[in-house]
Amino acid sequence: MTTLSLPQLRLPRLLGPATWLRALLAWRIAHTVVVAAGLWWALTSEALEGPGRIAAIAAASIILLIDLGGVVGLALRRSFGRSLSLAADYLTFLGAILVLFQRNDVFRGLDALGATFIRGVPFGLIAILAWVVTGWGEQQGTLVQLRRIARYVAWFAVGAMLLAVGLLPGIATFLARTAEPYGLGLVTVALVSGYLAWRTFQSDVAEELEVTNQTTRTLDGLLFASPNLLGFTAFFAGPLIFSLFVSLTEWDAFGDPEFVGLANYAQILALNVGIASGGQSPSEVLAPGYFTWFTVGNVVVGAQDVMFWRSIRNIFVFTLFALPLSTIPALFLATLLNSKAPGIKVFRAIYFVPSIAGVVAVALIWRQLFDSTIGWLNYLISLAVSGLNNIPGLTLTDPRIQWLSDADIALFSLVIVFSWMFIGYNAVLFLAGLQGVDRTLYEAAMIDGANRWQRFRNITLPSLRPTTFFVVASTGILTLQLFGENVVLFPTTTPIGAGPQNSTLTPVVYLYEQGFRRFAFGYASAVAWVLFVLIFLFTLVQFRRQRAQAEG
Amino acid sequence: MAVVTGSKRRRVLERVGLYAGLGAFGAIMLFPFLVVAFGSLKESSDIFRFPPRLLPYSQDTVEIDGEDQGLYVIDGIERVLLETITVGLYAPPDALEDTVVVPTADTERRGGFLDAETVEIDGEEVPLYDVEVDGEVVAMVERSTTTQGRFAALDDPDDVVGANVRLAEQVDSVDPQPQNFRRVTELQNLDRSLTNPLLVTLLVVGGTVLTSILGGYAFARIEFPGRDAMFLVYIGSIMVPFVILIVPLYQLMVALGWVNSLASLVFPFVFNAYGTFLIRQFFVSIPKDLEEAAVIDGASRWTILWRIFVPLSTPAIATLSTFMFLYAWNSFIWPFIVISAGNFDNHVLTVSLQQLGGRAADSPNLILAGVMIAIAVPVTVFVLAQRYFVENVATSGIK
Numbered sequence: 033m034t035t036l037s038l039p040q041l042r043l044p045r046l047l048g049p050a051t052w053l054r055a056l057l058a059w060r061i062a063h064t065v066v067v068a069a070g071l072w073w074a075l076t077s078e079a080l081e082g083p084g085r086i087a088a089i090a091a092a093s094i095i096l097l098i099d100l101g102g103v104v105g106l107a108l109r110r111s112f113g114r115s116l117s118l119a120a121d122y123l124t125f126l127g128a129i130l131v132l133f134q135r136n137d138v139f140r141g142l143d144a145l146g147a148t149f150i151r152g153v154p155f156g157l158i159a160i161l162a163w164v165v166t167g168w169g170e171q172q173g174t175l176v177q178l179r180r181i182a183r184y185v186a187w188f189a190v191g192a193m194l195l196a197v198g199l200l201p202g203i204a205t206f207l208a209r210t211a212e213p214y215g216l217g218l219v220t221v222a223l224v225s226g227y228l229a230w231r232t233f234q235s236d237v238a239e240e241l242e243v244t245n246q247t248t249r250t251l252d253g254l255l256f257a258s259p260n261l262l263g264f265t266a267f268f269a270g271p272l273i274f275s276l277f278v279s280l281t282e283w284d285a286f287g288d289p290e291f292v293g294l295a296n297y298a299q300i301l302a303l304n305v306g307i308a309s310g311g312q313s314p315s316e317v318l319a320p321g322y323f324t325w326f327t328v329g330n331v332v333v334g335a336q337d338v339m340f341w342r343s344i345r346n347i348f349v350f351t352l353f354a355l356p357l358s359t360i361p362a363l364f365l366a367t368l369l370n371s372k373a374p375g376i377k378v379f380r381a382i383y384f385v386p387s388i389a390g391v392v393a394v395a396l397i398w399r400q401l402f403d404s405t406i407g408w409l410n411y412l413i414s415l416a417v418s419g420l421n422n423i424p425g426l427t428l429t430d431p432r433i434q435w436l437s438d439a440d441i442a443l444f445s446l447v448i449v450f451s452w453m454f455i456g457y458n459a460v461l462f463l464a465g466l467q468g469v470d471r472t473l474y475e476a477a478m479i480d481g482a483n484r485w486q487r488f489r490n491i492t493l494p495s496l497r498p499t500t501f502f503v504v505a506s507t508g509i510l511t512l513q514l515f516g517e518n519v520v521l522f523p524t525t526t527p528i529g530a531g532p533q534n535s536t537l538t539p540v541v542y543l544y545e546q547g548f549r550r551f552a553f554g555y556a557s558a559v560a561w562v563l564f565v566l567i568f569l570f571t572l573v574q575f576r577r578q579r580a581q582a583e584g
Numbered sequence: 585m586a587v588v589t590g591s592k593r594r595r596v597l598e599r600v601g602l603y604a605g606l607g608a609f610g611a612i613m614l615f616p617f618l619v620v621a622f623g624s625l626k627e628s629s630d631i632f633r634f635p636p637r638l639l640p641y642s643q644d645t646v647e648i649d650g651e652d653q654g655l656y657v658i659d660g661i662e663r664v665l666l667e668t669i670t671v672g673l674y675a676p677p678d679a680l681e682d683t684v685v686v687p688t689a690d691t692e693r694r695g696g697f698l699d700a701e702t703v704e705i706d707g708e709e710v711p712l713y714d715v716e717v718d719g720e721v722v723a724m725v726e727r728s729t730t731t732q733g734r735f736a737a738l739d740d741p742d743d744v745v746g747a748n749v750r751l752a753e754q755v756d757s758v759d760p761q762p763q764n765f766r767r768v769t770e771l772q773n774l775d776r777s778l779t780n781p782l783l784v785t786l787l788v789v790g791g792t793v794l795t796s797i798l799g800g801y802a803f804a805r806i807e808f809p810g811r812d813a814m815f816l817v818y819i820g821s822i823m824v825p826f827v828i829l830i831v832p833l834y835q836l837m838v839a840l841g842w843v844n845s846l847a848s849l850v851f852p853f854v855f856n857a858y859g860t861f862l863i864r865q866f867f868v869s870i871p872k873d874l875e876e877a878a879v880i881d882g883a884s885r886w887t888i889l890w891r892i893f894v895p896l897s898t899p900a901i902a903t904l905s906t907f908m909f910l911y912a913w914n915s916f917i918w919p920f921i922v923i924s925a926g927n928f929d930n931h932v933l934t935v936s937l938q939q940l941g942g943r944a945a946d947s948p949n950l951i952l953a954g955v956m957i958a959i960a961v962p963v964t965v966f967v968l969a970q971r972y973f974v975e976n977v978a979t980s981g982i983k
Contacts, residue, residue, distance in 0.1 A: 083832070084839035134840065139847040142787075143930055146780045146846050249808050252885060256802035259795040260818065263855025268821055271832035278832060361609075368605050379606045381970060382613050388966050388973070390914030392934040393958045396941050397616045400623060400948055406634045408619055456613060513827050516916045523942030540827050540917075547831050548921055560828045567825050 043230060049240035053114075056232060057106040060117055063124070064099040071096055081288070083274060090270070091127070095120055111243040114232060115251060121229035122255075126262070128222035135218075136209045141202060148198045155193035162186035279557035289554065296558035302336040340559065342534055343542045344566075350443055350450075350538070351511045357451040359458055359503055363496075366462030367488070380463070383456030391453070395520035398449045402435035402521075409435065436521060439535040446536055449517050454510070458503050465499030466492070494581075501578040505571050512567050515540035539563045617959075624952040625760035631949045642759035646738070655755040656735060658747050663735035668749060671732045674715045674724040677703045683727060684717055685746075691715050694723055764953040768940075771950065773928035777936035778957065781913055784849045784932065788912040789905050791854030796904060797897075800863030801889050805875075815864070821857045830921060837922055846930055848922045853912065859904050866900035867893055903972040910962055933958050 047055060071092035074080060080088055098120045105113020133139060165182040209215055231237070238248065254261070279296055281289035306317030307330055314324045314332040322334035325341045335341045369380055386394060401409045414430045421428055435445045473491045482490070493500075518529030518536050527545035530537040539559060547556030618638060623631055626640040645652035646664045654665045672691065675683045694712040695701040702709040703725060715724045733749040736742075769775050803815045833852060834843070842848040870893060878888050894901070916934040923930050925939060937954050966973055 082839060083835045087836075087839065139840075139842065139851065140845045142783070142846040142850060146776065146783050146930065149783050150779045246808070249806055253802045253806035253808040253811060256798045256806060256885070257814070260799035260855050260857075260860055261814075263795065264818060264821065264857070267833065267836070267852040267855060268824075268829065271829050271836055272824070274835070275828060275832040278835075365609055368602055368609075371602060373599060373602055375603075376606075379610055381966075382610050384973065385617070385963060385966070386613060388910055388914075388962045389959045390910075390916070390934060390962065392914075392916050392937050393955045396937060396951060396955045397620050399941065400952065401616055401619060406632055406636055408615075408636050411635050452612070452616070509825060513825055515827075519916075519920065520938050520941055523938065543827060543830070544921070548834075553831050553835070557831045560831060564825060564828045571823070 043227065045231060045234065045236075049234075049236040052231060052237055053106060053109070053240060056117060056228065057103065059228060060099060060103045060106055060120070063120065064096065064103055067092055067096045067099055086274065087270065095123055098123070109241060111238075111241045111247055114237065114241050114243060115247060118229055118232050118251060119254075121225045121232065122258070124225040125222055125229055128218045128225065132210065132215060132218040132222065136206050136215065138206065144202070145197060148196075152193035152197040155189045155196055159186050159189035159193060162189060275557045275560065278554050279561050281554040283552075283554040285551040285553075292554070296555050297562070299336050300340050300555075300558055300562055303341075304334045306332045306334065308332050339534070339537065339542055340539070340562075343537045343539045346443060346536060347512055347514065347538045350447060350514060351508060353444065353447045354450045354511050355504065355508055357447060358454040358507055359500075361451075362455045362458035362503070363462050363500075365455065365459040366466055367492070369459060369463050370466045380460060383459055385456070386453045387457035389453075391516035392520050394453050395449060395517045398445070398452070399436070399521055402445055404432065404434045404437070407435070409433075437532050439531070439533040442522075442531040442535045446514065446517050446521070449521070450511065450514070454507060458507060461503050462496065462499060465496045469495040497578055497581055501574055505574045508570050508574065509567055512563065512570065513540050514538045515544065539566075620952050620955055620959075623949060624764055624956045625762065626764075626949045626952075627759075627761050628947055628949050631952075639758050640760045641756035642761075644755045644757055655738070656733075656752040657755055658735055658745060658752055661743075662738040662755060663745070664738060665749065665752075666734045666736050666744065668731050668733050669746075670729050671746065672713075672729045673727040674713060675727055676722060677705060677710075677712070677725050680705075680725075680727070684715065684724075686715055686717075688726075688729055691726075761949070764949055765957070768950040768953040768957075771940060773931065774933075774936055774940075774954065776929055777931045777933045780846060780930060781932040781934075784846055785909055785912040787850045788853050789908045791850070792856045792859045792908045793901055793904060795855055796859035796863045797889070797894060797901075799860040800867050801885075801893060803860065803864045804867035805893075806885070818857050819861050822861070826917070830917070833918075834921060843922055844924055844927050844930060849912075849915075849919055849932065853915075856908070859908065862904050862907075863897065863900055866897050870896055899972070902969060906965060906969045906972045909965055913962055 046052075071089065074085060074088045074092055098116050102113055102116035102120055105111075105116055107113070162182045162185040166179050166186065210219060233251075278289060280291060280293060282292045282296070283289035302322070303325070304319045304322040306314075306319075308314055308317045308327070309330060314327050314334075317332050318324065318334035321336055323336070323338045325333045325335045325338050326345075327333070365383065369376055369383075389397075401407050404410055410432060413433070417428045417430045420426055433441060435441055469492060473495070474487055477487050477491055515529065515538065518531065518538060518541050522529050522531045522536060525531055527534075527537065527541060527549065529541040529544070540563070543556050543559045543563070546552045546559060619636075622638050622640055627642050629643075630637075630641050644655040646655055647653075648664060648666070656663050656665060670688045671685050672688045673683050674686055674691070675681065691713045693700050694714050701712045701723075703712055703723075704710070705725065710725045712723045713726055714721050716722075731749070732746045733752065734744055734746050735752070736744045769778070803811060836852075837843045837848045840847075842851075874896075875888050875892050878892060883891070914934065915932075916938070919932045919935045920938065923932070923935055925935075928936075931939075933954075937951070937958060940951055940954060
């Protein structure tokens with residue numbers, strides 16, 4: 033297979049491949065020394081602290097390892113020396129640019145853009161329109177003149193857009209800050225390492241080291257995947273590992289994390305059971321440090337962190353109701369939607385809308401409906417009650433439900449909101465599954481005289497098993513992370529979103545309270561990991577069940 | 585023949601049942617939206633009215649002496665509210681059940697303020713009033729006072745009656761208040777809350793599409809050792825719930841100085857495993873011979889990606905864009921945590937609405953107007969790109 037190359041930049045190739053490799057080795061050694069010095073500084077200096085320090089140490093260590101490998105490889109004239117050297121220089125190049133941007137407030141400059149960018153939108157629309165016209169002209173094959181004009185218009189509109197959003201002052205500020213010694217240093221580092229990476233990447237250097245196609249492909253692949261891989265490391269894998277570490281520490285907003293081992297987990301999970309006999313109060317029979325969670329008869333169950341266990345109980349009850357309510361009706365709705373009757377797509381669209389409206393909008397809508405004095409829900413209920421009371425012998429009282437302020441009701445109000453939001457979405461998921469069911473199975477069953485229910489029970493349900501697993505698992509993951517609905521419906525309770533008498537306190541609400549109101553980051557991280565294990569177990573059980581059913 | 589007509593009748597009945605079921609569910613789904621849509625056009629007195637009405641109403645008025653006065657129906661006659669006065673319920677001290685209703689302005693304390701006469705009733709000293717009843721001045725005690733409206737008949741200005749204003753039936757007509765939408769944007773810098781999420785959403789969608797195309801191409805078409813394991817780990821990250829990242833990601837934002845900045849809403853979210861997966865799956869399905877001609881011509885991978893793969897992948901890119909659009913526009917937990925409540929300049933709409941909901945409980949009509957704006961954007965995108973939404977749902981189901 034022909035080796036594919038990356039975009040061809042035409043830069044001068046300063047040295048021949050053999051000389052270049054010797055020069056690269058010298059650079060690599062120098063680079064290694066500088067990175068090692070940087071690592072030493074990060075390890076000893078007081079200037080860095082917290083996660084920034086950890087990230088700097090991790091990054092410097094990784095680059096140092098790559099550098100050392102590169103030095104060895106280049107000295108032995110092996111192809112892995114080139115690969116590692118490329119990686120180190122590419123990372124240095126990116127790092128220098130990112131640090132320059134970060135120091136010059138390019139990223140935070142988005143805030144200023146937030147105020148001005150709306151002025152650029154009309155020009156942006158013109159540019160898109162003109163760009164569409166160039167494409168349209170292309171399809172026609174003629175109209176060369178129109179295409180050319182449209183292209184000019186597009187470029188002009190892009191320029192106008194950049195001017196309108198205030199790009200010029202932004203660039204001026206950026207250049208002024210870059211002109212300082214620190215900025216110039218970073219620019220130099222970026223240019224040098226960028227050129228080095230490019231030159232080392234050229235095929236003559238590769239041939240000099242007899243690099244295989246396999247290695248070239250690997251480098252290409254890693255280069256294309258590098259934005260994702262680096263972003264994944266910086267914003268997912270790194271934080272994930274950091275979170276695990278933080279959960280083993282005690283850490284408030286000020287000062288450094290203090291390692292405490294599994295103490296956070298122990299405190300979260302600790303339960304204690306006692307039996308109250310002969311007029312003892314529940315708190316007397318529990319070990320010191322434990323508080324009553326609930327009592328059954330004279331058995332007292334206590335926990336060190338009652339709030340956490342309350343949140344677990346709440347989310348369990350919530351899931352118990354919300355999961356069936358948002359999936360089972362969805363399945364029946366999907367069987368209704370799975371027909372060729374006219375207008376079916378309109379209904380499908382209507383059912384889908386609540387799930388795209390966003391949790392805040394949906395919760396605010398329902399807050400209006402839930403209002404106990406002027407809300408529609410109580411009004412419709414009282415209409416129904418008075419209607420039913422016309423039936424002789426029936427006397428119902430209007431319940432006048434306090435949807436959001438009754439501690440026994442509030443959690444079920446959330447069940448209603450959640451189910452309403454996701455029934456339609458789940459129905460469309462089920463519909464996609466239904467449309468994949470083999471139609472000949474139904475025909476065979478009808479010949480055998482199977483009735484509608486038998487067909488549903490024996491063909492539809494088994495065929496839908498993978499879809500059902502996906503729907504139940506993804507809905508369950510959502511229910512276990514309930515947070516937004518609480519915060520919008522109960523904005524004034526303490527903790528925020530906990531509802532009347534903590535009746536809607538969920539694990540994420542509790543996590544938010546611990547992490548961002550009390551600034552107990554270590555404890556909050558431990559709560560997050562416990563919740564993660566819970567979600568993982570839930571998914572695992574669903575998966576096992578699906579597998580068992582598929583086999584059995 | 586009978587069999588055929590029987591099955592035909594059954595089919596018609598089935599259709600009726602189908603539409604009845606679909607319609608009932610549709611009503612449940614649609615009705616709350618109607619309440620919001622019309623509620624956002626109501627004036628505040630109308631939204632607090634019981635029983636609630638769907639359409640926005642306001643009271644009809646009649647101009648009297650240059651001022652608008654409300655129109656009511658009392659005992660079947662249309663009347664104008666002239667003024668509200670305080671009336672008292674008066675009774676003689678010896679016959680407390682013989683009450684008369686007289687405006688308090690028409691009575692006087694017996695003996696004046698300095699030397700007020702009182703009478704003892706149930707052990708309490710109660711002041712006496714001069715009340716004129718049938719042309720005669722009688723000493724009475726005040727049992728209670730209340731406000732009452734004086735209503736003149738529309739066709740006979742001299743026909744004036746008194747009645748309780750709150751119990752009088754208003755003459756209303758449909759009168760939408762579109763200015764609610766302007767008024768809500770004037771609350772706590774909501775105009776920035778509208779443009780900010782637009783910018784954030786555009787950048788997240790654009791960034792995700794870009795990184796997903798690059799990553800999807802690498803994972804679909806460039807074979808190298810460890811690629812599939814890497815891909816599996818990357819895809820596995822979809823299963824990790826976001827809540828686990830909240831605390832460490834917040835710390836990272838603190839370290840970068842991005843707390844309270846729109847940067848924290850954009851950059852962590854442009855590297856998306858789901859997007860890479862989606863694009864990769866589509867790229868894998870593109871036949872290899874399409875690119876072979878270009879390879880022979882010596883085109884680079886870069887050229888092949890942008891000239892061959894991307895133009896062929898518009899459905900997948902559109903699907904990803906709609907998905908990311910919704911995700912970014914509706915995201916709430918993260919902005920709620922990372923943008924502080926007082927920093928109105930960098931608010932996004934979801935956070936502003938949540939705050940508004942907590943604060944402005946006295947103007948639900950304005951909040952509903954804000955909700956309408958928040959819904960209008962995704963619904964518009966949905967109407968324009970419905971095909972891709974449903975496709976997205978279908979692919980996530982197959983996954």
